[in-house]
Amino acid sequence: xxxxxxxxxWMALLALSLRPVTPIERAAEWLSVPMRLVSALAAPxxxxxxxxxGSEDEQALAQSARQLLQREQASVVPEDPSLVQERxxxxxxxxxxxxxxxxxxxxxxxxAAPVQVGLPVVAGSTYVGRxxxxxxxxxxxxxGEARIELITREDARVEARTQSAVLILGGLCSPSRxxxxxxxxxxxAQQGELVPGDTVRVGERADPMSGAAVLANxxxxxxxxxxPHGGRxxxxxxxxxDYRGGLGQVLILxxxxxxxxADLLVHDPLERAGWFAARLALAATPCFWRETRRLxxxxxxxxxxxxxxxxxxxxxxxxxxxxxLVSDVRLLEDPGSSVLVLADFGGEDAxxxxxxxxxxxxxxxxxxxELEWQPGVEALRQVALRRNRRVDLYTGSGDRWVPAGLRxxxxxxxxxxxxxxxxxxxxxxxxxxxxxxxxxxxxQESGS
Amino acid sequence: MRRARPQHWLALFVWLLxxxxxxxxxxxxxxxxxxxxxxxxxxxxxxEREAALAALLAAFVRASFTGEGWIVAGAxxxxxxxxxxxxxxxxxxxxxxxxxxMMFALVFAVSGFGWLAAAARAYWxxxxxxxxxxxxxxxxxxxxxxxxxxxxxxxxxRLPGLSPLVSRKW
Numbered sequence: 001x002x003x004x005x006x007x008x009x010w011m012a013l014l015a016l017s018l019r020p021v022t023p024i025e026r027a028a029e030w031l032s033v034p035m036r037l038v039s040a041l042a043a044p045x046x047x048x049x050x051x052x053x054g055s056e057d058e059q060a061l062a063q064s065a066r067q068l069l070q071r072e073q074a075s076v077v078p079e080d081p082s083l084v085q086e087r088x089x090x091x092x093x094x095x096x097x098x099x100x101x102x103x104x105x106x107x108x109x110x111x112a113a114p115v116q117v118g119l120p121v122v123a124g125s126t127y128v129g130r131x132x133x134x135x136x137x138x139x140x141x142x143x144g145e146a147r148i149e150l151i152t153r154e155d156a157r158v159e160a161r162t163q164s165a166v167l168i169l170g171g172l173c174s175p176s177r178x179x180x181x182x183x184x185x186x187x188x189a190q191q192g193e194l195v196p197g198d199t200v201r202v203g204e205r206a207d208p209m210s211g212a213a214v215l216a217n218x219x220x221x222x223x224x225x226x227x228p229h230g231g232r233x234x235x236x237x238x239x240x241x242d243y244r245g246g247l248g249q250v251l252i253l254x255x256x257x258x259x260x261x262a263d264l265l266v267h268d269p270l271e272r273a274g275w276f277a278a279r280l281a282l283a284a285t286p287c288f289w290r291e292t293r294r295l296x297x298x299x300x301x302x303x304x305x306x307x308x309x310x311x312x313x314x315x316x317x318x319x320x321x322x323x324x325l326v327s328d329v330r331l332l333e334d335p336g337s338s339v340l341v342l343a344d345f346g347g348e349d350a351x352x353x354x355x356x357x358x359x360x361x362x363x364x365x366x367x368x369x370e371l372e373w374q375p376g377v378e379a380l381r382q383v384a385l386r387r388n389r390r391v392d393l394y395t396g397s398g399d400r401w402v403p404a405g406l407r408x409x410x411x412x413x414x415x416x417x418x419x420x421x422x423x424x425x426x427x428x429x430x431x432x433x434x435x436x437x438x439x440x441x442x443x444q445e446s447g448s
Numbered sequence: 449m450r451r452a453r454p455q456h457w458l459a460l461f462v463w464l465l466x467x468x469x470x471x472x473x474x475x476x477x478x479x480x481x482x483x484x485x486x487x488x489x490x491x492x493x494x495x496e497r498e499a500a501l502a503a504l505l506a507a508f509v510r511a512s513f514t515g516e517g518w519i520v521a522g523a524x525x526x527x528x529x530x531x532x533x534x535x536x537x538x539x540x541x542x543x544x545x546x547x548x549x550m551m552f553a554l555v556f557a558v559s560g561f562g563w564l565a566a567a568a569r570a571y572w573x574x575x576x577x578x579x580x581x582x583x584x585x586x587x588x589x590x591x592x593x594x595x596x597x598x599x600x601x602x603x604x605x606r607l608p609g610l611s612p613l614v615s616r617k618w
Contacts, residue, residue, distance in 0.1 A: 003533070006500045010530055013523035017565040019572065020519075028519050035512040282472040287514045288479070288589045289559060289581030290566075294513065335579035336570060360579050365477045 033323060061313040065405035068344050068351055068394060072404075075350030076249045078125045078219075087215050090115060090252040092146065095400040097340070103153035103243075104132070106400075107250060111144035120202075120216035120253045121148045126240045127202050127219040128250055129156065146252070151185060151221065152243045158213075160221055160237075161203030165192030169200070173227060173236045183243070183376065184236040185222060198224045200237050215253040242378040245355015248342060248397035248404065274403065275310075275437040276301060280329065282434075291317075291333035291362060291431070297438065298323045308395070308402040308439040314430050315339065315395050315406035319438065332408070333362035333369055333431060341371075342396035342404060343413065345386050352382050353396050360421060367431065369409070371422045384415035393424065400441055459609025460490070460502060464509045472513055477585065480593040481555055483510050484528065488551060489597065489604035491529045492542040493614040502613070503529040520565045524558040531557075544598035551597035555590035 016024055073091060078084055090113040096106035109115055121128045129150040135141030151158055156170035168189040200223065202216040222237040241247065278301070281294035297303055299322050309316045309329050317331035330337050341354040360370040371393075375383070383389065393408040409424030467482035487506045491499040507522035514521070532541055532550065539546055563580045605614040 003496060006496065006526070006530060009500070010523065010526045013519055013526060017520040017523040017561075018568040020569055025517065025519070028517055032508060032511055032518050035508045035518075282469075282513065285472060285514050287516065287559075287562060288481070288585060289563065290514065290516070292514060335581075336566075361582055363582070364585075 029321075029323070058312045061407060065313060065394060065407065068342070069405050071348070072342065072351045073249050076123045076251055078122070078251075080125055080218075083122075083125055083218055086256060088114075088254040088256055090254055092121075092250050092252055093404075094247055094250065094398045095145070097398045103150045103156075105148050105150065105247070105398075106141065106145055107148055107252075108145050108400075109252065113252070114254055115146050115252055116212070116254070119212050120219075121250050122216060122219050122253060123241060123247060123250045125220050127151060127158070127216050127221050128241075128243075128247065129153070130213070131252060148250070150243050151239075152183065157188070158202055158216075158221070159204045160200045162192075162194065162198035162200055162224060165190055165194050165198075166203065167191075167194075167200065167235075167237075169221070169237055184225065184227065184238050187235040187237060190235065194224055194235055196224055196226050200224055212253070212255065215255065239378060242353075242355065242376045242382075244376060245340070245398075246353045246376075246379060246382075248353045274439060274441060276303065276440050278303075278436055278438050280434040280436060281326070289335070291331040291335075292320070293317075293329040293331065295319070295327040295329050295436070295438070296325075298325045298327045300324050302440055303327055303438055304401070304440075306401040307441075308406070309436050310406050310439070311430065311433045311436045313407055314427070315402075315408050316430065316433075316436060318402065329436075331431070332359055333426070335359055335361060339402065339408070340396040340398045341373075341408065342394045343391040344394060345388050345391055347388070349386060349388070351394075352379065352386075352391075353398075354379065354393075357422065364431065367426045367428055369424045369426050371411075371424060373420045373422055375418065375420065380415055380418070383413050389413050389415070393422070401439060403439055403441075453612070456609060456612045457501075457505065459607075460613060461505060461509065463607060463610065464506050468509060468513045477588050478592045479589070480596045481558075481589055482596075484525070484554060484558060485551060485593055485596050485600050486604055487525060488528060488532055488554060489542075489547065489600040490610065490613060491532050492536060492547065492601065493605060495615065496533055498613060499529050499533060500526060516562055516566065520562060523565070524561045527561065528554045528558050542601045544601055547597045547601040548594040552590045552594035555593045556586060559586060559589070 077089065090109050092107035092109040094105050095108045115131060115134050117131055117134060119131045121130060129148050131146050132149045133141060133147035135143050135145035137143055141147060149156060151170055152172050154171040157168055158170050160167045160169055167187050169185050169187045171186050173184045173186045200221045202219045202221060204210045204213040204217055206214050220240055222239040225236055225238050227234045227236040278295055278297040281296055285292050303319060303322050305319050305322050307319045309318060315332060317329050317337060319327045320330040321328040332339055336359060338356050338358045341357045343352045343354050354373055357371040357373050360372045362369045390412050392410050395402050395404055395406040397404045409426055411422040411424050414420055463486060464483060467486050471479055471482045483506055487502060490502060494502060503525040504522055507518045507525045510521045511518035535541055541547060541550055559581060605611060
């Protein structure tokens with residue numbers, strides 16, 4: 001093999017590293033499967049570490065996580081009795097944000113609940129959107145799942161009212177100078193006198209064409225704000241909630257029937273039935289700037305890529321790649337990894353969904369982890385309303401492969417900065433543990 | 449010139465495995481890149497073809513411990529070995545001082561390439577950004593690897609089973 005041949009080989013590998021080609025990647029994976037098993041040889045080195053893993057009281061952590069989730073669920077029930085009368089509230093948890101686009105979410109509800117296409121969806125006293133598809137056996141959505149369309153979707157239309165005007169609104173205004181963070185709902189038609197700051201509520205006409213949409217009447221959408229466009233008068237609605245990341249639990253409004261709001265907590269994500277116990281091959285990685293691990297379990301044990309990996313109620317990361325016998329775990333500490341986060345302000349305050357947080361850096365020696373948060377104005381307003389800015393972070397709803405309620409750490413939020421680095425100190429044993437649990441949602445669903 | 453036999457490659461495989469096991473199990477801020485140190489200490493005195501094969505073998509073993517695939521590991525390590533093969537034509541890279549200096553640079557180069565590849569792959573997969581390593585951590589690993597390389601250039605060729613692989617002297 002001459003020097004030229006070696007250089008050509010190197011350049012080919014270089015190109016494939018920077019621009020992966022799927023068939024070649026797949027072939028390379030197959031080729032390296034036997035080699036990946038050699039990491040199993042490291043298992044005896046981990047035996048002394050077993051006793052070190054986790055000194056915190058796992059039961060107490062699980063208990064506080066359950067209370068947090070119950071508070072989160074309770075916070076979506078409207079306080080105004082008039083918004084509950086003549087309706088049944090079906091609790092649903094968002095389990096997928098990305099699969100159907102940003103303006104369409106998949107939710108999970110009690111399988112027996114009478115969910116139908118067209119039913120409105122709310123969170124607290126705020127209007128969110130409507131059901132556009134209900135899961136059935138043999139379809140992409142499983143029974144007990146539904147797809148909802150947010151009011152932010154371009155073609156969504158809702159008839160709404162202020163004190164002295166009627167509006168047709170839906171979809172987002174075109175981005176302003178502030179960028180995507182000040183997302184406002186577009187007003188398409190108006191009748192009557194519009195006053196800045198007026199509260200905008202759903203006000204569908206009660207006629208046969210409206211169907212179940214009238215069930216959302218009285219629910220808040222936002223506040224009216226002037227939005228001059230091209231020298232002409234224009235209006236938009238500043239929403240009350242952050243539709244990008246601020247939703248975790250919702251209620252589906254159904255006509256009065258047997259279902260009720262008491263049907264909360266469809267699944268307990270901390271149930272043991274949903275978890276598979278496994279061992280990591282090693283407690284560290286040779287690549288000093290990455291935080292990945294090799295897991296001694298794979299598709300043979302029913303594990304899937306993307307599944308959450310946790311240890312004693314703490315979120316560790318997720319499976320990045322699964323093979324028959326082994327899998328790669330990408331820890332939260334690995335630069336660029338991300339997780340949906342729920343912030344607990346303590347006391348009786350309702351928790352706040354922060355949305356997707358990205359890992360920026362991690363210091364192995366101190367356990368200092370920096371998570372990047374880009375809050376919208378709605379989220380900042382929510383933070384400003386709380387007295388306590390010190391929060392405990394947990395995994396939030398919105399990803400079917402990551403159950404809500406797993407602890408991430410404690411940090412402090414700012415109510416003013418639109419780009420924040422949340423600093424968390426992870427317990428020393430979390431990064432070094434080898435005994436982990438892997439989430440298997442299908443097993444959990446069939447068992448509950 | 450002695451020709452390497454399968455048992456010598458097996459010996460290299462075992463030493464690489466041990467290096468990666470030690471590196472993974474011990475961890476720590478000042479943990480040198482043992483796999484790279486072992487490979488470069490050998491490659492400085494190997495035949496070109498065998499040095500390239502050693503790089504690919506090291507990439508396979510390394511990929512079994514890390515999340516990065518062997519294509520990325522192979523490109524990084526083969527690139528490092530090709531650099532050593534080029535430089536040794538005019539520099540005594542198996543001398544402690546030059547071995548240290550070269551190792552210091554190679555840690556940055558190989559890790560930097562790994563980060564670049566991870567960032568490029570995340571870009572193509574539309575999976576967000578990949579932050580690079582902290583410069584302090586980078587410098588610590590580079591420094592400890594460079595110090596170890598000064599010793600390794602003398603020790604590694606004498607490790608059991610590896611001496612037939614280092615058949616050339618410059």
